[in-house]
Amino acid sequence: MNTGIFTSFQLRGLELPNRVAVAPMCQYSAEDGMAQDWHLVHLGARAQSGVGLILVEATAVVPEGRISPTDLGLWKDAQIDGLARVVKFLHSMGTAAGVQLAHAGRKASMSQPWRGEQYVKPEDGGWQPVAPSAVAYAENFGEPRALDAAGIRNVIESFVNAAKRADAAGFDVVEIHAAHGYLLHQFLSPLTNKRTDEYGGGLENRMRLAIEVSAAVRSVWPERKPLFVRISATDWCEGGWTADESVELAKRLKSMGVDLIDVSTGGIARGIAIKAGPGFQVPFAERVRREAGIPTAAVGLITTAEEVEAILNEGKADLVLMAREFLRNPYWLLNLARERGVKMSWPKQYLRAAPADAPMRAGITN
Numbered sequence: 001m002n003t004g005i006f007t008s009f010q011l012r013g014l015e016l017p018n019r020v021a022v023a024p025m026c027q028y029s030a031e032d033g034m035a036q037d038w039h040l041v042h043l044g045a046r047a048q049s050g051v052g053l054i055l056v057e058a059t060a061v062v063p064e065g066r067i068s069p070t071d072l073g074l075w076k077d078a079q080i081d082g083l084a085r086v087v088k089f090l091h092s093m094g095t096a097a098g099v100q101l102a103h104a105g106r107k108a109s110m111s112q113p114w115r116g117e118q119y120v121k122p123e124d125g126g127w128q129p130v131a132p133s134a135v136a137y138a139e140n141f142g143e144p145r146a147l148d149a150a151g152i153r154n155v156i157e158s159f160v161n162a163a164k165r166a167d168a169a170g171f172d173v174v175e176i177h178a179a180h181g182y183l184l185h186q187f188l189s190p191l192t193n194k195r196t197d198e199y200g201g202g203l204e205n206r207m208r209l210a211i212e213v214s215a216a217v218r219s220v221w222p223e224r225k226p227l228f229v230r231i232s233a234t235d236w237c238e239g240g241w242t243a244d245e246s247v248e249l250a251k252r253l254k255s256m257g258v259d260l261i262d263v264s265t266g267g268i269a270r271g272i273a274i275k276a277g278p279g280f281q282v283p284f285a286e287r288v289r290r291e292a293g294i295p296t297a298a299v300g301l302i303t304t305a306e307e308v309e310a311i312l313n314e315g316k317a318d319l320v321l322m323a324r325e326f327l328r329n330p331y332w333l334l335n336l337a338r339e340r341g342v343k344m345s346w347p348k349q350y351l352r353a354a355p356a357d358a359p360m361r362a363g364i365t366n
């Protein structure tokens, strides 16, 4: 039975075997930005499920762009090998590998969440964050320094260099993180961007950095490999970034060779009420897809096969990302295929637990 979930999806030279992907999820478990055993085991287990694509967590393009001192990074060549090991394993499971390139801006230099949300001061191994404007996110966050023109140029170059390293590590997809109140979103939103130069003010100016970063990354990211951008489609408040602006941005990104918009929402400021519920962000993915004419990914409180199927079959998004459900249930997809009688390949080591006709998993070569 074809449920929509198990249909392939082609973007440039990449063909995904199904429409479910693991959303990027920070593990706060790197050392000096380098992937550890945890990353291999965590991402590897989810790849065993046969999910088409895994997006590796927010990976910092500069050290000061890390949310916490233990974030992954691709700001130096020494960080390539650890991620290449992860990519190689994902490929052996037939799963495409994406990496989310990120800069946390004013939300940087925070402790790991399980230690409480605290600013890590420079004397404790942290740093002063940078931002479009010198306004802190909240009282327990660092006071940011506003980026000057050279600082902005450095951000763009750092995304470019990180993308080259992502290619060297074998990644199939780069996703630029322009959501959740991190640096590129801080430039997009009037709530956080108070600049008076060409990077602040009207929509065109606020979009400039996200567009320049995307264009610069596209110019070095191989032609055959897709480029995603994650956006927060709304700030959920008066005076903030809007869904109309998201459609505008998506049109511009499409015209410069971005292949898919990963549509999330929120994160720009404290104390904004969001009515979250199952699939609450899907209408934004649908609108961007329809009005900007670009493939989208839907994400956010999507946990059941029925929800995923409805999104795909009703043409609301091309891909569905799930985050927390994959933490609770890494083999979600493999179990679903078994329940539905869909023939899906299994890792050869697990075949004795698989349906009798299950084929052996074949890896992908890059």
Ligand SMILES: Cc1cc2nc3c(=O)[nH]c(=O)nc-3n(C[C@H](O)[C@H](O)[C@H](O)COP(=O)(O)O)c2cc1C
Pocket (backbone or CB within 6 Å): 023, 024, 025, 026, 027, 057, 058, 100, 177, 179, 180, 230, 264, 299, 300, 301, 302, 321, 322, 323, 324, 325
């Ligand atoms: C542990 C954890 C870490 C996350 N880290 C990231 C991240 O690195 N980048 C990002 O864009 N979103 C991150 N998110 C948000 C998820 O990608 C996703 O958008 C969100 O959890 C909603 O999806 P869900 O309801 O399926 O969990 C994280 C979420 C969780 C639970």
